[in-house]
Amino acid sequence: MENTVGDFLRSRRARIRPEEVGLPSHGRRRVQGLRREEVAQLAGVSVDYYIRLEQGRGGSASDAVLDAVARVLGLDDVEAAHLRSLTRPSRTAAVPRGRQQVREGTRLLLDLMPGVPAFVLGRRMDVLAWNALGDAVHGFSARPSGEANAARHAFLDPAAREFYPQWEAVAAETVAYLRLDAGRHPDDARLAALVGELSVRSEEFRRLWADHQVRQKTHGVKLIRHPLVGELDFGYETLAVNGSADQLLVVFTARPGSPTAQKLALLASWTAEGAPAESAPAEGAPEREAPAAAD
Structure with missing residues (x-):
């Protein structure tokens, strides 16, 4: 089963060079970018807590924690909002089964x-x-x-x-x-x-x-x-x-x-x-005649 939040966080810490956040870059590093323990340290959370977050078990993470992780990983506003959606997915809204209707x-x-x-x-x-x-x-x-x-x-x-x-x-x-x-x-x-x-x-x-x-x-x-x-x-x-x-x-x-x-x-x-072109009909509405092709 895909661990979307884990994949997203790993992809984001992989793009951060240690020296960009004030960490030494010398020595052998087994992973590209930041290690999990480095992200945890910079975000002010325990390593175990951050690991749970990457494992998709961070549903109770507070806004402050997610904001801190987003800051460390250099997420923009859209990416930070995406992290919240992945960590605390909303499953209450009904998902339309067919094509949406247009008013x-x-x-x-x-x-x-x-x-x-x-x-x-x-x-x-x-x-x-x-x-x-x-x-x-x-x-x-x-x-x-x-x-x-x-x-x-x-x-x-x-x-x-x-x-x-x-x-x-x-x-x-x-x-x-x-x-x-x-x-x-x-x-x-x-x-x-x-x-x-x-x-x-x-x-x-x-x-x-x-x-x-x-x-x-x-x-x-x-x-x-x-x-x-x-x-x-x-x-x-x-x-x-x-x-x-x-x-x-x-x-x-x-x-x-x-x-x-x-x-x-x-x-x-x-x-x-040609004939006046019409917009696409809403779901369930009768099909309208397509416009005549121009010569």
């Missing part, structure tokens, strides 16, 4: 933003809904049934490496976000199945998953090589959908007058020439 008001909001590519990202990196320009950029509606998942697309679609010129960065970001999701929802069987599928089918995913990186998806840049208009250089902003747990509104932006903005305008005009 009608959220789908309407997507359609009222015709000038920017936008979509709703849910649990396990499922893409739940999108607007016309979001579809024109990412091709969500053209993917096979069940493939509207950002992680599957990144690792299992042969065209993904062409679509993302900076594929290595996209892949690392994707796995780090899934790791964060897994820490928050340890009982999610569908997430475990997704991780298992990607681990079996992608060597790159297995390598990145074993690295135990965690990262929030808040904002950043994304370079896309579109099959029709060429390279698109986006910024993106990620906003929580209040009232809909674990749903994020992802909006791609381009500076006015930039080459990317001009190409977006072209894509928007092509989309407008």
